Amino acid sequence: GESVGLHLPTLSVQEGDNSIINCAYSNSASDYFIWYKQESGKGPQFIIDIRSNMDKRQGQRVTVLLNKTVKHLSLQIAATQPGDSAVYFCAEIEGSGTYKYIFGTGTRLKVLA
């Protein structure tokens, strides 16, 4: 179920620690961003989204930060759990009238017990 090529960047985090997953997006005109989680053998699962007029948005145990100056998006997971182990990737979309999502290459999160 991996969404990327052979060399996925991997982040290893101790259970209970916080995780920060980063994404550099490509289009300065993108105005909507989504983080997806993909577990092995499953489809991408929506986690959280953010609009370009926001810097931060919080969900349950997750926070997305957006830095438009450097075109950078991050996903913070608090108190990482074994069930958080998956591939995470960001998606950007430009404008409300378009439908073409640009997906990032993904980061594999490994939670160590």
Added chain:
Amino acid sequence: DARVTQTPRHKVTEMGQEVTMRCQPILGHNTVFWYRQTMMQGLELLAYFRNRAPLDDSGMPKDRFSAEMPDATLATLKIQPSEPRDSAVYFCASGLRTGFGNTIYFGEGSWLTVV
């Protein structure tokens, strides 16, 4: 929980055979997407429908792939004839534009192996 449903979940077929994948989008969603995911290419958009009308199928090999929405509850992706290079996971996704954004939700995928 409302979800996108795809069938079959797994399919192994011989080269040259026809393959049909089906998708039931989330009720009320007016946009439907077909994506293909491989290790090397990641997620590739194959086709996009809005209100059942195909708006973009530029990502599909036209000679062998076709996508349709016979009704609002069914989207199909057909490959005929199939080739080994078509082996991949095919995801259907559906979405609805809200005041916040165009969030799309994926199904669990159809894992296709062409031998």
